[in-house]
Amino acid sequence: MSNCTVLFQPDGRKVRVAAGTDLRRAAALAGIELKSACGGEGTCGSCVVKVLRGRYAILGGKSRQKQGLVLACRTAVLGDLEVEVPALSRLEEHRVLLEELAANATLAEREFDSLERHGFHPVVHKTLAVLDPPTLTENASDLTRLLTRFRPEDGRPTPAIGLRAMRQLPLAVREGGWRVTATVADVGGKEEILRLEPGSSRRPAYGLAIDIGTTSCVVNLVDMRSGLVIDRRGAFNRQARYGDDVITRIIHATEQPEGLQQLNRAVLDTLNDLVDRLLLANDLRADDLTVAKVAGNTTMAHLFLSVPPDHIRREPYIPAAVSFPVLRAGELGLTMNKAAPVFTFPAVASYVGGDIVAGVLVTGMAQGEEVTLFIDIGTNGEIVLGNRDWLVACACSAGPCFEGGGITCGMRATPGAVERIEVEPGGREVRVRTVGGLPPAGICGSGLVDAMAALYEAQVIDRVGNFRDLDSPRLRGGPDGPEFVLAEGPEREIVLTGADLKNLIRAKGAVYAGIRSLLAAVQLPEDAIARVFVAGGFGNYLNLRDAVRVGMLPDLDPSRYHFVGNSSVKGARLALLSRRAWAEADRLARQMTYLELSASRSYMEEFVSALFLPHTDLSLFPSVTEQEVSACP
């Protein structure tokens, strides 16, 4: 009995629900995810929304109610409602965008350098064509008349014309008094008129830089004339309902009827929602969006294009493709001008995708002489090593624990997640900090690395991750063996178990072994690494000192480390603005030598050696060892 209509603003989204449904659920049905640290208990206060009009009831428990401000989770719909959702209450906007923005200072400069180097030559531009009106003797067709305005000698190569633009042509030229604004795009090695507007259009052309992450998606709205990002939106990838990581999604795509279509639909829904919000906020129409560059890992690219990904996960790990045709938004189902070309970044291999290529592109690491390490740690750690002369890449399966998966109290880095931990020697006292300062609800990736380092430093655990025999009320027997209580949450105690620690050590060991394998392949020592770019959401929040202390990252001078945040979306933006940068991405993807670690015996050896804190070979971590010595006199 869905008899109440709830209209969410400023999204303008409507949903019909039964009376009695709570507003948090209604919002979720409308595709709006609200923050919620308390799980709908009305305690965390993060899902505040404002009722603009309509009937509702406050469910039992305390609740604010000034000027229609209510907690969505504690508000029941009683009739048709109009509700405003503040940006601060939206889950998706929170971390997803922060991740992109966090490293802006570092990356903006590099991005600017890259754009300078490759040259500003946007993939799409608008141009005014002034035509002579036809007569009985000068009776060339409208199209012929238009195309003569593009003179190769003026640097305007004659473009082709798309069907939609041709349909607009007769009216546009006459309405504009034989002045017409053409939107011309590179559609993959040739120019095409995508759109015609009567007269002289003052509005710029717009492009989308899109990052499709396994966990979250980001869309930047780019003014193609100035090159500026004029707005951006981010959200969790809705594919998550079919599995947290790429492997479970590939299995879903392969083994469920319609599975591939579901995953394709989910990512398109995610992106189209973000685009809808960008259009609404910036008073644009879908037709104004005339190009997109999309970066994502290889599996994400397959699912975005609805190409079967099955063999990515099966030995010998072969993707259907690592380079993708330029497609039109209309055939893909993206909310844009239907004729808009959509470019998908080329990948290197099944587990080194277009997101990494975009990152390598925008950091400019393939331009200089300095040997640079690029590392993006998520479920998989993708690692690239090299300089302008050579590039080697690999992927190491870190497992889902840095994303909060497979860990007893693991969670994503959303409000309430423990992200910083200090442990007193002996493990009696523990101080934690959570995302958003909310009561602790779980522990996220950066918190786990912190915890591992802190517990080791406080001598709560030994070098292989086993709990020492301690007299601390926090160390106790749990259902699966010993566990350590990090914090008391409103709903549960936040613990780390012995199994959690083993998982974490395997994960950090996998990353470090990957780095070692690349170095071994090119026969360079660690110290040859002049710069390290740490990309990705997890990278942003990682405590660098902790990551070195546990032996995940090499023990280099901290000044060599640079956090670059979401370099994938930045690379996509660069490729929108510079055709030479796009060509360079193609070259990079082909040039990178991919090391398949699953086939490598030396990787296994490196991995086994890395299953210690920080490592079997302490000489590899001199600064850690020094600290240890000084800490334990």
Place this chain on the structure above:
Amino acid sequence: MSNCTVLFQPDGRKVRVAAGTDLRRAAALAGIELKSACGGEGTCGSCVVKVLRGRYAILGGKSRQKQGLVLACRTAVLGDLEVEVPALSRLEEHRVLLEELAANATLAEREFDSLERHGFHPVVHKTLAVLDPPTLTENASDLTRLLTRFRPEDGRPTPAIGLRAMRQLPLAVREGGWRVTATVADVGGKEEILRLEPGSSRRPAYGLAIDIGTTSCVVNLVDMRSGLVIDRRGAFNRQARYGDDVITRIIHATEQPEGLQQLNRAVLDTLNDLVDRLLLANDLRADDLTVAKVAGNTTMAHLFLSVPPDHIRREPYIPAAVSFPVLRAGELGLTMNKAAPVFTFPAVASYVGGDIVAGVLVTGMAQGEEVTLFIDIGTNGEIVLGNRDWLVACACSAGPCFEGGGITCGMRATPGAVERIEVEPGGREVRVRTVGGLPPAGICGSGLVDAMAALYEAQVIDRVGNFRDLDSPRLRGGPDGPEFVLAEGPEREIVLTGADLKNLIRAKGAVYAGIRSLLAAVQLPEDAIARVFVAGGFGNYLNLRDAVRVGMLPDLDPSRYHFVGNSSVKGARLALLSRRAWAEADRLARQMTYLELSASRSYMEEFVSALFLPHTDLSLFPSVTEQEVSACP
């Protein structure tokens, strides 16, 4: 109350109708037009169908009923029925295809010559690729692996791949044991893999050659390996419901809301029906059809692509375009492989379209030295004069009378149409022959030219088309002045009025004046014309001697005349089989000098001089004058 389902075979089309509906109407609702000369009176016997199962009743009047054979117009549906419609009873198949086939003997040879000259290089072909299976060390993507099989040095340039083929790729290569058959097409200057089939596919690729006429459409199914037409279908263009000629359709497209969409839909429905029948009869699927070349006049091309045609009919008569992008069947809505490229023939101007370019192409007139006249007479007469060094073209508005429009008893050349007439001197006796030998129902274009010539020769009319003062019971006063009774039909008398004759003289005069104008433009006498190719449906049935006698066509030796039938669809087929022929079509369209007659004073003078039988200047028609002299001593 549509409670009966009628299933028509072999089309497999179903329609729901109320009990009591006659089968002719039911067939029409199912999109199947039956022959009907008697207008549903049960007398002509041309709408025979076979009831395979179900309940029906024979309406009053005589009717065959052996083995379920009934007249559709006299059979009422009483329950669910299954009915087989023989090809002979189908209206659309009748003339439409005959037109194409009639001139085959003449054209087949020319077509063969053209193909020889341009070279057999089909737009699409299938090729087997045998791949090495991947390993952990040879782990290139499926696409990379496939594309390495196309080596430019073996004459197989590396193609791009379409989205649909990429989606088929991972399964196809594995199902085929790393052998896969790729369908590769020219998609407009570059090669693209459109489709992948596992293993070695023995079936050829198929293409469609399509002629979109204002009156009727023809589709040829072409085996792209052998080049043979393996089947063909034809039907009247369903746009006819919105107007008989291009002008009324352009007005409909412009002035009715959704008018353009309706016309676009109508022609697509017409074509898709033909394609469905071809697929059914040849046991093919839509995916098997991987390329189409489409020829039609400029208005038809605009409506096919849903491009606004308004300014084609407004001075200065400017089409939106005369060359058209290569599109995909999916975006157009044609029943084919969605990725199939659809090429639309380039036009010359608003009233000299791609059908004429296709005709000029296939006749090879632009290859030799001989000065050749190409003429296609329908509602408009399109005329091209030239040889390999130069081509001039024009269109003259003959009006609808050669299609049976605007004439008191005019009709299309369907069964029952008077097509041949002999008149005794003085007009007392008249003998007529009808299409299909059925009782006369009206008079078609070739009958009208015949009538004009016969009435003039029998001295029933004078040189300007006025009735002479005769004592014949056939000449009588009608509602609009004098009229002549040609025949008694079962429903009405078939008459020609004074106004009809004026219309006819204007129409024939327009054609002749067009020819004269082209000759004048290049300053050549009539006798310089070494060959005349007469194309189009009307041309096929035209009595050449009559056409000369009334002064429509030049008085040249009959051996110089050649009927070429539907040269448009033949040109389309040629362009499917030879890429150089397609390039040549493009060159021809650009090369033809278009004379806009509406701007020409000399055309008006020629036209006025041609409003006599055969002409003001009798010296232009020596053979006619001789006959006349010998006939009237």
